[in-house]
Amino acid sequence: MESSLPLTIDRSAALPLHLQLAEQFRAAVLDGRLQAGHRLPSTRDLARELSVSRSVTQAAYDQLHAEGWIEGRTGAGTFVTDVAPLQPAVRRQTAAKVDPDAGLLTLRPGIPYIGPTPDQGWRRAWREVSTQSPPPGYDDAAGILELRAALADHVGRTRGIACGPENVLVTNGTVHGLRLLLSVTQEPGDRIAIEDPGYLNAVVAAHDHRLEIVDVPVDADGLQVSALSTDVPAVYVTPSHQYPLGGRLSVARRNELVRWARRTGALLIEDDYDSEFRYDVAPLPALAQLDLDRVVHLGTLSKTISPALRLGWLVAAESMVERLASFRAESGDWPGWPMQAALLSMLRDGYLDQAVRRGRRLYADRRTQTCAALSPYGEIIGQDAGLHITLILPEHLDDRAVAATARDAGVIVAPLSDYRRTNPGPPGLVIGYATPSTPDLDKALAILTHVLDHSAAIETMSD
Ligand SMILES: Cc1ncc(COP(=O)(O)O)c(C=O)c1O
Known part of the structure; x- marks a missing residue:
């Protein structure tokens, strides 16, 4: 028809x-x-x-x-035809996403200050990348060799870790390195010790790998090594600035931890996320400096340049780096060439060192200002290093309720309870002072102190 x-x-x-x-x-x-x-x-x-x-x-x-x-x-x-063609999926109109943090001042920990205009060193690095052709093939899964050499030199100079390019693997940041390491070295059901309170993304990574998480208490000196049980094959630790309490693992504890790992054969995973920033205190040796056979060291650009770069490094024994690189060669999951080439340029012309020096000066002032504003409201801890402090609040306060009230008043802060798992402790606020501009930090602290002045009137979240 x-x-x-x-x-x-x-x-x-x-x-x-x-x-x-x-x-x-x-x-x-x-x-x-x-x-x-x-x-x-x-x-x-x-x-x-x-x-x-x-x-x-x-x-x-x-x-x-x-x-x-x-x-x-x-x-x-x-x-x-008699075959009804597949209907293309109807594209649903979704409401434009609203940023829940829009308009709020943030004292959320962990993000550095990023100025409104890119500086010269940044522009220079990208100009340099743009003049080069990309490599013809897939390149090395461990990272560009020259970059690995430059990073080996960087961690040697800044963290005292004696190593060469064969010990370095370029990553998309700490969490990426941690997940890679867990994929290659751990089996589902294996136990891993993680600081409690601690870094939630490390907990999530361990959880995703179906590891059994063993909560280890921390105090003002960082992880309590004496609380580690001997049958834990891996330990994740933030020795340079315990996250979030801010303690620096003492030399005695570092030695004790490495000795313990040698005795038990455990792998120590050193998250060195913000070690570049310390104020009026001498540097402490990286764990990896003490024993690269037992320690895998994770470094990142997230605190020095920007977390949006998604770039970092992992330093380990050569055999470990080879294992990780061959796993990556199959997964195809390593940082792209332009990012690596830009970092190489930043390292070669001293841009990273310069960014750290600038950050140290800026954050030292902000830290002083933050501590001065908040010290009447509780005990301040963790102020010797990093980009955040922790304000320990009086026992009767509910830190989540205080954070919620601060948010309603226009300021984001993190309640310490959010980082706790099984080890109890006092309430507190984890306060990052690096992110806002100086005038915004003034405003945020004024709002937060106002909230704390009226904290007696804050109802607990459970009410
Ligand atoms: C304890 C800790 N480690 C590492 C990082 C950085 O992770 P990444 O390098 O994956 O951005 C953060 C960021 O907030 C952190 O708090």
Whole structure:
């Protein structure tokens, strides 16, 4: 049966003529006016009927044919197919996402200050990358060799870790390095010790790898090594600035931890996330400096340049780096060449060192200002290093309720309870002072102190 359809052509419409035709054919099939086996007019007849060129009707048929709505039978003509073509998924209009933090001042820990205009060193690095052609192949899964050498030199100079390029693997940051390490070295069900309170993303990574998490208490000196049980094959630790309490693992504890790992054969995972920043205190040796056979060291650009770069490094024994790199060669999961090339340039021309020096000066002032503003409200801890302090609140206060009230007043702070798992402790606020501009920090602290002044009136979250 040949079909004759009331087709129309609108020459003033933006949609090309052949697509107008195709659309009307589809609609006719969908509403049943055209059914499987219906014969369509020839492109020539249809063109004549509609007073369009044959190329228009041919293009419409080609389109319908490609989409499976019609088929040509040699010598017989063009027919509607009996296979209902798959309907393209309807694209649902979703409401534009609203940033829940828009308009709020943030004292959330962990994010450095990023100025409004890019500085010279940053621009120079990217200019340099833009003048180079990308490598012809897949490149080394451990990272660009020259970059690994430059990073080995960097961690040697800044963290005292004696190593070469063979000990370095370029990562997309700490968490990426941690997850890679867990994938390669741990089996589901294995136990891993993690500081409590501690870094939630490390807990989530361990959880995702189906590891059994052993909570280890921390105090003002960091992880309590004496609380480690001997049957834990891996320990995740933040020795340079315990996250979030801010203690620096004492030399005695560092030695004790490495000795313990040598004795038990455990792997120590050193998260060195913000070691670049310390104020009026001498540097402490990186754990990896003490024993690269037992320690895997994770470094990041997230605190010195920007977390948005997604770039960091992992330093370990050569055999470990080889294992990790061959796993990555199969997964294809390593930082892209432009990012690596830019970091190489930043290291070579001293940009990273300069960013750290600048950050230290800026954050030292902000830390002083933050401590001065908040010290009347509780005990301040963890102020010797990093980009945040922790304010320990009086026992009777609910830190989540205080944080919620601060948020309602326009300031984001993190309640210490959010970082605790099984080890109890006093309430507190974890306060990052690095992110806002100096005037915004003033405003945020004024709001927070106002909230704390009225903290007696804050109802607990459980009420
Ligand atoms: C304890 C800790 N480690 C590491 C990081 C950084 O992770 P990444 O390098 O994946 O951005 C953070 C960031 O907030 C952190 O708090």
